[in-house]
Amino acid sequence: MTTEIDRQWTTRLRKTVVEKLPPEKLLPDTQPAYVASWIYVFGVTTLAALAIVIATGCVLAMKGPLWWHLSSTGHFVNSLHLWSVEIFFFAMVIHLWGKYFMAAWRGGRQLTWVTGVVLFLTSIGAGFTGYVSQTNYDSQWISTQAKDGINATGGGAFFNVLNLGQMLMWHIVLLPLAAVALTAVHVIYVRIKGVVPPFEEEK
Amino acid sequence: MTKKVFNPDVDAPVFKGKYAPYDIIKEGTIAVVVVALLTVVLAVLFSSPDEKAVTIKSWSNATPMDFVATAITELDGTSGTATYGPPYNNAATGQQIGPFTLAKWMGINVKVNTASDFVVAPLSTLADQPALKTALTAFTSASSTQKASWEANYSKALTTGRFSSGTLQVPATNAGPVPVMMSALTAMARSGALDQALVTAKGFYTTDYTKPLLFMADGSFLANKAQAQHLSGDQWGMMNETGSYPGQAWLWLYTMWYQVPPFSTSWGANADALVWAFMMILTLLLALMPWIPGLRSIPRKVKVYRLIWREHYKSV
Ligand code: HEM
Secondary structure (H helix, E strand, O other): OOOOOHHHHHHHHHHHHHHHOOOHOOOOEEEEEEOOOOOOHHHOOOOOOOHHHHHHHHHHHHOOOOOHHOHHHHHHHHHHHHHHHHHHHHHHHHHHHHHHHHHOOOOOOOOHHHHHHHHHHHHHHHHHHHOOOOOOHHHHHHHHHHHHHHOOHHHHHOOOOOOOHHHHHHHHHHHHHHHHHHHHOOOOOOHHOOOOOOOOOOO | OOOOOOOOOOOOOOOOOOEEEOOHHEEEHHHHHHHHHHHHHHHHHHOOOOOOOOOHHHHHHHOOOOOOOOHHHHHHHOOOOOOOOOOOOOOOOOEEOOOEHHHHHHHEEEEEOHHHHHHHHHHHOOOOHHHHHHHHHHHHOOOOHHHHHHHHHHHHHHHOEEOOOOOOOOOOOOOOOOOHHHHHHHHHHHHHHHHHHHHOOOOOOOOOOHHHHHHHOOOHHHHHHHOOOOHHHHHEEEEEEEOOOOHHHHHHHHHHHHHOOOOOOOOOOHHHHHHHHHHHHHHHHHHHHHHHOHHHHHHHHHHHHHHHHHHHHHOO
């Protein structure tokens, strides 16, 4: 017999979470032996680079969009932001191809794969809006070039790459929020499902 | 109930092997420290590019004749922006994929009328210039055929015109108020006032640079600078940035299509729309990979996984 307490949304949510993701799965202390491969470094590296991208972006945000043109400290923080982004993409692309060649969607891990692809697209959007929000010649050139591609899809009616205010908001609010939320979902899926086992080979 | 058959590309075998201690928090912490250090090293070694933004002021001072030649096309409606179509105006249909005129369907949401936004309205902000005021009144009250004839005459005269000792010198021709307007616009541009007028048309605060960017993109100053910096479309364009930086290297596949036929040749007029459509299909294939028979079997067949998990296969 279910009681009133059992039927509460809160109770049900807690039970589902604890059942799907008990603490031993969220923070496991062992991993299957096959996890001893260099390929697993790239997922963590992507995650670490994302953290540095966000941290350096936050420093740039504190001083506003023009600071880095005017101060050598600002320019250095901008360099940190740029290079952490390059590391982020480098690691993510190897991660992506690694997961492809492992067919890491097997065993009910399709959503991990799909959130990964969406993360890839979100990151490209974040990188692009970053480039056009730099308020320098690169952003002028990239935005005036890119407008034709986006306009050709009809997207230009809603997403005006020449509108700095709009691009900056996407770059520092909307896309980072999406990237962080999706990353959380992505990694939680991995923890729920565990790391995908290797293909079995016939002897 | 029938038992589901095991599909090696969809299902994963149950792992019955050994588990080893693994400290994911420690690994994550080490990763953050290592990436932070690497970032600092790269930033110290390579810094980051920051080429100053171009302005209409710097453009019209560096190459005044290119500025005037562009400005008259904004006035007579023949510039790139004036003839663009959606989302700026309805001068054209915009790109299309077969019968799908996506840009047109989405509408004109970023309205730009080059003659009034780039020329007439900025000039009307200049106070205390009676001759200019008379010229503007004459221009705005003229018929469109009259305007067109003035503009055509001026364009023709402009080809033998020049800019020297701070003034625009264009041979006299039957161009009504246009010469006065163009001289005033050039002076305004060279002072920096046009940059300002284009962004503050709707009020004091501004975060939207659509108009001055479109205006500059119609001239050749921005593009020549890009050419010199190996940034134009046929040089893998916007994926690069100034200097020798990696830029948006991850856009290589997207930018590649612009370099190859038929996108670069017979499909050229609608290349943007077609490249985008093509990339969307490829992206969809990537996202739906786990469900696509054939594609999802490639990893099992090419056996790169044996390299990835080589320790594991050594032990079984
Ligand atoms: C912001 C970008 C991303 C971050 C931070 C991230 C992070 C991670 C982490 C930490 C793991 C667990 C460790 C590992 O298996 O390497 C993981 C697993 C995984 N990732 Fe990503 N990832 C990102 C993007 C992607 C992309 C673009 C794809 C592919 C399209 C992808 C597909 C996968 C898959 C399928 C797994 C499960 C692997 C398994 O079970 O062995 N991820 N990701």
